[in-house]
Structures are given as C-alpha cells and as structure tokens.
Amino acid sequence: MNDFTIILGNKNYSSWSLRSWLALKQTGVAFDEEVIPLYEAGSVTKLLAHSPAAKVPILKHGDLTVWDSLAICEYLAEQFPEACLWPTDTNERALARAISAEMHSGFVALRGDMSMDMRHSAPDHIPGPGVDADIMRISEIWNECRAAHSGTGDGPFLFGDFTIADAMFAPIASRFRTYGVDLDSVCADYVEAIHTWPAFVKWFEAGVIEPYVINW
Numbered sequence: 001m002n003d004f005t006i007i008l009g010n011k012n013y014s015s016w017s018l019r020s021w022l023a024l025k026q027t028g029v030a031f032d033e034e035v036i037p038l039y040e041a042g043s044v045t046k047l048l049a050h051s052p053a054a055k056v057p058i059l060k061h062g063d064l065t066v067w068d069s070l071a072i073c074e075y076l077a078e079q080f081p082e083a084c085l086w087p088t089d090t091n092e093r094a095l096a097r098a099i100s101a102e103m104h105s106g107f108v109a110l111r112g113d114m115s116m117d118m119r120h121s122a123p124d125h126i127p128g129p130g131v132d133a134d135i136m137r138i139s140e141i142w143n144e145c146r147a148a149h150s151g152t153g154d155g156p157f158l159f160g161d162f163t164i165a166d167a168m169f170a171p172i173a174s175r176f177r178t179y180g181v182d183l184d185s186v187c188a189d190y191v192e193a194i195h196t197w198p199a200f201v202k203w204f205e206a207g208v209i210e211p212y213v214i215n216w
C-alpha cells in the first residue's frame with residue numbers, strides 16, 4: 001500500500017476527479033486509487049465511508065483526508081514543491097490561482113450543458129443558454145496565458161510547463177472535443193496538447209473502456 005490514495009469517480013465522467021488525479025500524477029509519487037462508480041444504488045454510502053462531503057475526488061495521506069479538487073491540488077503543491085505544480089513566477093502563480101479558482105467556481109452553464117463524457121461524440125450539439133459566453137471567456141483565458149508562452153521554447157500548456165491550471169482546464173478541453181466546439185488555433189492547439197499529454201491519455205484510455213454508464 002502506498003502513502004497516498006486517491007478516491008475517484010468514474011473516469012469517463014468525473015471531471016473533478018480527473019483534475020486532482022492529473023496533479024497527483026504530475027508529482028511522480030506512487031499512489032493507490034479506488035474508483036467509486038457514481039449515481040448508483042449505494043454510491044453515496046461508499047463515498048460517505050471516505051468523506052463526510054460525499055463527493056469525489058478524495059485524497060488520503062496517512063491519517064489525513066482532503067476532499068475537493070482544488071484543495072487536493074493545493075495540498076499536493078505544498079507536499080511536492082519540486083513538482084512546480086504552480087508556476088514559479090509570483091505573478092504567474094497568482095494568475096494561475098485566479099483562473100483555477102474561476103474554473104472551480106464558475107462556468108456553470110457550460111458544465112451543466114456539456115457534461116464530461118469522454119466516450120461520447122456530439123459534434124452537432126447546440127449549446128444551451130449562457131454556454132457561448134462561457135466558451136468565449138475560456139478562450140480569452142487560454143489565449144492570454146498562451147500569448148506569454150508561445151514561440152518561447154516553453155511547453156504547450158497555459159504557463160508553459162504543466163501546472164494545476166492545466167489540470168483544472170483539462171476536462172474543458174475534453175468537453176470541447178466531445179461537443180465539437182469551434183476554436184481558434186491557439187485554443188485548438190491547447191486542446192491537442194491536453195489530449196496528447198501522457199497522463200491525460202492514460203486517464204482517457206481507462207475512462208472509455210469503463211463498464212459504467214450514467215444516463216443523465
């Protein structure tokens with residue numbers, strides 16, 4: 001048994017689980033994982049056995065239980081400073097935290113209308129009310145971040161190298177692909193960078209072959 005265990009929802013659907021799992025993978029630490037299939041009879045009882053919040057993701061480290069995707073990411077950033085889960089530059093770190101928090105608390109229309117469903121393809125999906133505004137704001141964020149790092153020899157992520165901000169936006173990249181969202185070249189390149197990131201590929205491959213199906 002490893003020191004760290006992460007409790008996750010279905011990999012095909014659980015966008016909050018994906019975020020914390022990507023950050024944990026980025027640390028390089030060995031960890032155990034347990035998937036609790038969500039929205040089935042008995043799911044909540046299983047979640048409550050791990051956390052009073054009854055939501056995934058949940059991180060366990062020794063006697064400590066941390067729930068909530070962003071709190072887990074912050075804890076991992078503290079535990080593994082060498083993994084640079086936040087940008088090293090102070091201003092970039094503040095910006096990365098701001099956009100991660102904006103993701104964590106916002107884009108409600110998009111999250112409701114375009115659920116993460118990695119094995120699904122709906123290129124003709126017509127966005128519901130408020131979704132276009134969310135897409136425009138996300139495109140603005142991605143363009144602003146990438147403008148400072150494209151053509152610099154840095155990596156393809158929002159702040160060059162992979163950070164928590166990318167973990168937070170990775171499920172959006174997945175949704176944009178599933179629902180055939182039209183993107184400018186900067187955003188399209190970013191979606192591609194997420195989809196070819198080895199950790200994301202690993203999660204995706206496990207998600208699409210899961211037996212569980214949620215009928216929303």
Ligand SMILES: N[C@@H](CCC(=O)N[C@@H](CS)C(=O)NCC(=O)O)C(=O)O
Nearest residue numbers: 009014015016055056057068069070
């Ligand atoms: N704000 C929380 C949201 C967690 C959340 O809503 N998780 C969903 C799955 S993606 C869940 O556990 N749903 C199970 C339920 O509501 O019964 C976080 O960031 O971790």
